[in-house]
Amino acid sequence: WTRRDAVDLSVVKTMNLQVLLFICLLSVYSVCGQVSYSIPEEMSKGSLVGNIAQDLGLEIKRLISGKAKIYTRSSDEYMELNRERGVLLVKQRIDREALCTETALCALHFQIILENPIEFYTVTVQITDINDYTPTFKNNEMRFKISESATIGVKFELERADDQDIGKNGVQHYELKPTDNFALKLHNSADGNTNVEMVLQKPLDREKQEQISLVLTAVDGGEPQMSGTMMIAITVLDANDNAPVFTQQTYKATVTENSPKGTIVATVTASDADHGSNSKITYSITNAVKNAKDMFEINKENGQISVIGNIDFEKSKQFQLNLRAIDEGGLTDSCKLFIEVQDVNDNTPEINIMSKSTVISEDAKINTVVTVINVEDLDSGENGNMKCFISENIPFVLKTTSNNFYSLVTDSELDRELSSEYNITVTCSDEGVPSLSSSITLTLQISDVNDNAPVFERSSYEAYIVENNTPGLSIFTVKATDTDWNQNARVSYILEDSSVNGVPVSSYVSVSADSGVIHAVRSLDYEHIKDFHFRVKAQDGGSPPLSSNVTVKILIQDQNDNPPQVLYPVQTGGSVVAEMVPRSADVGYLVTKVVAVDVDSGQNAWLSYKLQKATDRALFEVGLQNGEIRTIRQVSDKDAVKQRLTVIVEDNGQPSRSATVIVNVAVADSFPEVLSEFTDFTHDKEYKDNLTFYLVLALAVVSFLFITCLVVIISVKIYRWRQSRILYQSKLPVIPYYPPRYSDTLGTGTLPHVYNYEVCRTTDSRKSDCKFGRAGSQNVLIMEPSSTGTMQRIQSDRNILDEPDSPLEVS
Secondary structure (H helix, E strand, O other), X not given: OOHHHHHHHHHHHHOOOOOOXXXXXXXXXXXXXXXXXXXXXXXXXXXXXXXXXXXXXXXXXXXXXXXXXXXXXXXXXXXXXXXXXXXXXXXXOOOHHHHOOOOOOOEEEEEEEEOOOOEXXXXXXXXXXXXXXXXXXXXXXXXXXXXXXXXXXXXXXXOOOEOOOOHHHOEEEEEEXXXXXXXXXXXEOOOOOEEXXXXXXXXXXXXXXXXXXXXEEEEEOOOOOOEXXXXXXXXXXOOOOXXXXXXXXXXXXXXXXXXXXXXXXXXXXXXXXXXXXXXXXXXXXXXXXXXXXXXXXXXXXXXXXXXXXXXXXXXXXXXXXXXXXXXXXXXXXXXEEEEEEEOOOOOOOEEEEEEEOXXXXXXXXXXXXXXXXXXXXXXXXXXXXXXEEEOOOOOEEEEXXXXXXXXXXXXXXXXXXXXXXXXXXXXXXXXXXXXXXXXXXXXXXXXXXXXXXXXEOOOEEEEEXXXXXXXXXXXXXXXXXXXXXXXXXXXXXXXXXOEEOXXXXXXXXXXOOOOOEXXXXXXXXXXXXXXXXXXXXXXXXXXXXXXXXXXXXEEEEOOOXXXXXXXXXXXXXXXXXXXXXXXXXXXXXXEEEOEEEOOOOHHHHOOEEEEEEEOOXXXXXXXXXXXXXXXXXXXXXXXXXXXXXXXXXXXXXXXXOEEEEEEEEEEOOOHHHHHHHHHHXXXXXXXXXXXXXXXXXXXXXXXXXHHHHHHHHHHHHXXXXXXXXXXXXXXXXXXXXXXXXXXXXXXXXXXXXXOOEEEEEOOOOOEEEEEEOOOOOOOOOOOXXXXXXXHHHHHHOHHHHOOOOOOEEOO
């Protein structure tokens, strides 16, 4: 049988499931439960342990939504949770002997944690033993030197076999073969172990058999049954009739954990009544459990037990050593040494986060659970007593529940605008001397809730704009801030509905929703409206949104956009109005007063009067501020009756605007004189006006005729140019014409006379008319000597050329 076969057989036969479930209420989180299972060791990976969802009364969707997970303090995870199936599975092979070295009962303890809401359940998995280890002896051989004088019934303690299995899978009995001289005797000791002794049942005779070989077999009770053997070699000596004797059968000692190597724990003493070499005693450790063998050693000469390993109270709290004293004659005695380990505060509290939230809403209620932690200290007594606390002046408190579990809960209302993040330090210290402590820092973000409305920078706004502005001009900006975060702090600006003089305010101004910039929709006129007010609402992007509003007043500033208007004297189109000044008028005589107004305001409406033109500048002046026209000298008979004054009225704007008015003044003492003068003036004016009209009309007619002639000339030029292009592109053959008296001189092709000719071509008939004049004309045709062939051809056609005006048809 192999170990694998034994495991598989044991798994089939020992699979046993026991479920225990109870529910209890905790003070902070919702549910606490416990369930227990029992499985054999060495189960293969993925083997089913139990239906955890069914046993805990949970639905599978709760395991998934709650992100169910296994929490264990140990770094080794032997179990895994399948949330989709709701079952507990074996994550890795479990060796009960490696997991539980000292205890017969072996169990895994862990918790299953669920979130939203936080729940946890305690799970215990009992690991049952299978027969996967064979009994083994520390030594493959034991040697004894026994005197031949040893009496029947003398006992020799043998090494017992070590089987890491427990119960019936452990060592059940021993066999000793052969049994000629010795028999095997077993008896149980007070510590529950079985002592194995070899008893002499037949006297020894060295002369017959000096060396005796025996085989000790240890057999367990598992299925299949396994066994281990050890050889016993006996040397028969001469008589040694006294065995060593320990001073005590049981020794007790204490050792402090973490004691340095070489520390003396205890000293055992044995005596032998024999003398000589038979009284020399050798000490040894036998039948010690595995971990004890690695921790202590005994001095063979003096029996001092000293430390050779690292003693850890958290791993082993007590050790038991079986000691043997043997003399040179092979006689032995045995005793037991119990070593108690004293705890030292050498372990700091271990803080484990079972479940935590990294973000919590600022509107979370008081006593909301943020984090659940578990604290463990491997020390015992006061060294293992712990207290945990958190930093002060934060809206959280640490509450203890049971079994070293703590919950971090809210203690007061949260406000993200005051603090958006908390770094919470949890510190746990034990009560040892000196005290040891450990700490962890939890970072908690506070999520925003839309609990703050936008706030404008000012309680009201007042802005100025100059009239005649461009539509779309930016007037000014309103600004509101929101102390919330992200979308809740995103501010939008809205123009509230209202009216200005019965017109919607939206036809005057608009507000940018993102920036709060107020724009003018239309061009404003100070003379129409001088100021108006409206309300702007700032609204955040939260759900539901919060808002606030502010009043905005727009003041329109005047611009010098209106010229002065003359009210007096009234300007008429058909009649002349004149002011009369008697010739007897003195200096400073008030002739008339020019009255003007400006609809602008302020300095734009301040008017000044100036005399621009006058028939006699030395006779009149105009008051700069009041527009009064007065004489500046005495009127004389030489002054003309008709006086024409041009007065300009200017405002004080930048740039200034002006208006002019013509004032007719009559210097006369009687009305008939004035009437005759101004009647001629009217006729002259009408004559001048008619003359100007006729001059303008004549200029327009001449210009029209000039442009018409220019167009006609250009059209003719274009027509002629197009006709010449058509003739050039016709590609017709060219047939020259020669004078009637043409003669060929010796076939040389020379032309002895020069003739004046005129050629007329038509493009459609392919006919030409030739007219020849007298010699010496400006038009000269000169033939090249190489043209002999052509001239000969023309001579054959002499009859045709005899008539100057005859047409020539070209085929």
